[in-house]
Amino acid sequence: MVKKSLLALGALMVLFPTMAFAEDPSAATLNSGLSALWILVAGILVLLMQGGFILLETGSTRMKNAGHVAGKTIFTVGLASLVYWAVGYGFAFGGDAGESLNKFIGLGNFLYEPSFLAVDGENYPSSVFFVFQLAFVAVSLSIAWGGFAERAKLSVYLIFTLFFAGVIYPIVAHWIWGGGWLAADGSQDFAGSTVVHLTGAMAALAGTILLKPRIGRFNKDGSANEILGHNQVYTALSVLLLWVGWFGFNAGSWLAVSDGFFGFVAFNTQLGAAGGAVAALLISWLVLGKADITTTLNGALAGLVAITASCAYVEPWAAVVIGLVAGVLVFFSxxxxxxxxxxxxxxxxxxHGAAGVWGTLSNGLFATKDLVTITNVGKSGLFYGGGWEQLWVQFESVVVCGAFAFVASFVVLWVMKQVVGLRVTEEQEIIGLDLSEHGTYGYPEQMKKAGTSV
Known part of the structure; x- marks a missing residue:
């Protein structure tokens, strides 16, 4: 026990050197250091969710596109980081736009340079907040790529990342999290059912409409052909990675450790995910006669998406209900x-879209007076004596943010389609994006060229 305590103290001194010279570090200093450490760890957990997205998209698509999926994810995360640092963070959290303009967009903090240490009035250094928010941008972007899968040019990912990470996502984030007009209305979106998930889903919708379906997905009579992913084990592992990362996503959004409230947020997160997984399995079993694995996996993710907005506002029983509804909703959606x-x-x-809408609206039903007092955002929901006001604010957030994200993404992609094109040729799509876009295979031993000797 003594050894562990000394190691923990040494780690804190390395992370926060000023503590090493303080004869009697104050409670505020300790709290600031621990909060900063937790936010950074949470941000890293969210960033590691990219591994889940790689496996999710790879496992859900065909082998001939596996290397492309993995490579473009890493590339776009890198590019989004630079764009968000240069301009996106300033549009989301810059405070120099003036009272009127600041309702709609932030200005300032471009090419962001954080202070070396936490300054007076801050509970943690701004650098860790930037890292945390950057990880959210990367998640929303990876959601958008779902609508582009198996048919978009690599150049499309590059160009769209510039606009999405630089302008589209930051504006939505500013409206709700950066002091914008929806924040003033009391919009409750604790960790991003709307800001992160619905925004990414609306970009995905714009992409899939303009790109049109993959070859062979639908017949001339409108009937659908199922295009199976090549690795269901990858998909299941991706859900587990995303599920674990979600504790950083939701619990980390409390941005503090002193009162331990982040533990309650994590508690609700687990219940929501569990409800989604169970409900999705049962509804698929009931309707299809077989328990569909893909639906079950999607149900777990839908439960996580739905509880993301409400994890800090609702009681545990409501978290279960929110997850259960999300699991059923994802199947029929x-x-x-x-x-x-x-x-x-x-x-x-x-x-991310349907479950994101439900999760955001659920606050207008289930938000409790006590939890609203703790979070200090908005009002209690319809079932807790708050009337229809908060439900209206939640509905307003969904409609406005969803519409903006879709229209902005559609316009950007439509212009790109006219200028550079969005989709690879039919021949390139058939042979796969690994070979056509990168000149290699994600699974070279499985995809040997004809005539190549072992």
């Missing part, structure tokens, strides 16, 4: 998009 011939290879529209 996927059927709906298939019926209207929208090709959504990784179910981004259902998991």
């Amino acid at each position: 996927a059927k709906f998009f298939e019926a209207i011939r929208v090709d959504d290879p990784i179910y981004a529209l259902s998991v």
Whole structure:
């Protein structure tokens, strides 16, 4: 025990050197250091969710595109980091736009240079907040890529990343998290069911509409052909990685450790995910006669997406209900998009779009007075005596943010389609993006060229 305590103290001294010279570090100093450490760890957990997205998109698509999926994810995370540092963070959290303009967009903090240490009035250094928010941008961007899968040019990922990470996502984030007009209205989106997930899903919808379905996905009579992913084990592992990362996503959004409230947020997160997984399995079993694995996996993710907005506002029983509804919703939502011939290879529209809408609206029903007092955002929901006001604010957030993200993404992609094109040729799509875009295979031993000797 003594050895562990000394090691922990030594680690804190390395991370926060000023403590090493303080004869009697104050409680405030310790709290600031621990909060900074937790936020950074949470940000790293969220960033590691990219590993989950790589496996999710790879496992849900065909082997001939596996290397492309993995490579473009790493590349776009890198590019988004630079763009968000240069301009995106300033649009999201810059405070120099003036009172009127600041309702709609932030200005300032471009080419952001954080202070070396936490300054007076800060509970943690701004650098760790930047890292945390940057990880959210990367998640939203990876959600958008679901609508582009298996048919978009590599150049499309490059150009769209500039606009999405630089302008589209930051504006939505500013409206709700950066002191914008929806924040003033009391919009409750604790960790991003709307800001992160719905924004990414609307970009995915714009992409899949303009790119059109993959070859062979739909027949001339409108009937659908299922294009199976090549590795369901990858997909299951991706869900586990994302599930673990979600504790950084949700619990980290409390941005403090002193009162331990982040533990309650994590508690609700687990219940929401569990409800989604169970409900999705049961509904698929009931409707299809077989328990569908893909639906179950999507149900877990849908539960996580839905509870993301409400994890700090609702009681545990409500977290379970929110997850259960999300699990059922993701099943029927996927059927709906298939019926209207929208090709959504990784179910981004259902998991992140439909569940994101439900999760945001659920606050207007289940937010409690006590938890609203703790978070100090908005009002209690309809079922807790708050009337219809908070539900209206939540509905307003969904409609406005969803519409903006879709229209802005559609315009950018439509212009790109006219200028440089969005989709690879039919021949390139058939042989796969690994070879056509990169000149190699993700699984070279499985995809040998004809005539190549062992």
